[in-house]
Amino acid sequence: MGSWKWEAPSDAELRDRVKLPTSNFPLPTLIMPIFRLLENDLTFPPPDLADPNGILAVGGDLSVDRLLEAYRQGIFPWFNPDDPIIWWSPDPRFVLFPDELKIHKSMRPYFNQQKFKVTFDQDFETVMRACQVQRRNHQQGGTWITEDMIEGYCNLHQQGYAHSVEVWDKDELVGGLYGIALGKIFFGESMFAKVSNASKFGFITLVQELKKKGFRLIDCQQETGHLGSLGARAIPRLEFIEMLEENGVEEELQGGW
Numbered sequence: 001m002g003s004w005k006w007e008a009p010s011d012a013e014l015r016d017r018v019k020l021p022t023s024n025f026p027l028p029t030l031i032m033p034i035f036r037l038l039e040n041d042l043t044f045p046p047p048d049l050a051d052p053n054g055i056l057a058v059g060g061d062l063s064v065d066r067l068l069e070a071y072r073q074g075i076f077p078w079f080n081p082d083d084p085i086i087w088w089s090p091d092p093r094f095v096l097f098p099d100e101l102k103i104h105k106s107m108r109p110y111f112n113q114q115k116f117k118v119t120f121d122q123d124f125e126t127v128m129r130a131c132q133v134q135r136r137n138h139q140q141g142g143t144w145i146t147e148d149m150i151e152g153y154c155n156l157h158q159q160g161y162a163h164s165v166e167v168w169d170k171d172e173l174v175g176g177l178y179g180i181a182l183g184k185i186f187f188g189e190s191m192f193a194k195v196s197n198a199s200k201f202g203f204i205t206l207v208q209e210l211k212k213k214g215f216r217l218i219d220c221q222q223e224t225g226h227l228g229s230l231g232a233r234a235i236p237r238l239e240f241i242e243m244l245e246e247n248g249v250e251e252e253l254q255g256g257w
Contacts, residue, residue, distance in 0.1 A: 004182060034058060034153065037087070042069045044072045047089035047241060054090030061085070062152030071180055071187050074237070074244050091237035094227065096218040098211040102231040104206055110201055116175070117168040117206045120257040124157040124164040125150065127176040131190035145158055153189070154181060160254035165201040167193075174197045175208065179219075184249030186210055187219040187245070203230065213253065217243060 012178035035045045037060035050056040056075060061068055062085065070076060070087060079086040101109075110116065132145040156162035161182065167175035175198025186206075192201035207218060207230075217241075220232045 002208070016189075024069050025141075029079050037085075038085065042066050044070060044073055044075055044087070047074050047237065048091075050089040050091070054088045055086060056089045057087040058084045060087070062148055064152070064155050067152060067156060067180075068161065068182070071182055072244065072248065074241055075186070076189075076218075077143055079146075080144060086120075088221075090222060090236065092234035093237055093240040094220040094232055096207065096220055096221045096232040097241065098171065098207050098215060098218065100231040100233070101204065101207045101211075102229065104229070107200060107204065110197060112164045113205075115169075116198060118202055120167065120209075121157070121163055122166050123173065124162065125154050125165040126173065126179060127166060127178050127192070128153060128190075130173070130176060130192040130194075131178065135194040158235065160230070160256065162254075163257055165202045165206050167198045169195065169198075175202050178201055181215075181253055183247040183252060184213075184215045185219060185247050186215055187218045188221070200230070201228070209257075216247075 034051065034055055035049070035057035037044070037057050039059070039061055042060075044063055045057060049055060062077065067077075073089075074093070075087050075089045077085050078088050128145060128150050132150070141158060151229065153162050155166070157178075162180050164178040165176050166173055172194075174195045175191070177195040179186055179188040181187075191199040191203065209251060210218065219230075220227045223232075223234060
């Protein structure tokens with residue numbers, strides 16, 4: 001059994017300790033037990049023990065080994081600066097199957113005219129920092145991409161697990177996104193755009209490239225209208241976990257793209 005504690009926080013502790021990064025996941029109306037991770041043990045509780053809002057555990061760290069262990073189980077970190085690390089496993093899970101990608105007519109001129117140039121893994125940290133300052137309609141307060149997050153994901157990038165997509169207008173970086181590739185699943189994290197449709201152009205290009213590489217799924221974590229318009233949809237967490245288990249036998253495409 002893993003080295004994590006099961007504790008029921010008080011209502012005041014829950015409000016103070018578990019501040020949600022956006023309004024998409026409202027604070028729990030019931031006091032639910034949550035797990036506290038220990039820094040010297042990488043074990044996570046089973047994802048199906050997450051509370052109704054998707055919160056599974058708090059604590060731990062953002063080391064490469066812990067992040068990889070989390071993503072392989074469908075768990076991801078998401079928290080505000082100065083708060084403890086919060087680990088999530090929402091149900092349902094928002095995902096995109098590459099064959100279900102939707103490219104709307106409004107985007108076709110961008111590709112026909114090659115409006116933007118797309119590169120991969122050319123400037124990972126800059127993409128993360130651009131996502132950090134991107135304002136979003138559903139976001140309240142500060143960014144959830146903390147300096148610790150940047151350090152943790154840059155370490156993943158250096159080891160060939162995390163990847164960036166850069167969208168250029170001539171020599172200017174105008175959009176991009178980043179995420180983690182494990183087996184044949186890509187776990188999307190965040191995207192940004194400085195000009196209209198730049199992030200969408202990058203995302204569509206990424207999905208097309210992933211399809212060529214034999215990827216079966218893109219994890220989008222939470223539902224957004226932007227991703228829904230591109231074909232993403234919700235599936236039960238159990239189905240998502242089953243796909244992760246099947247993905248465990250796939251060879252890792254570790255390294256730069």
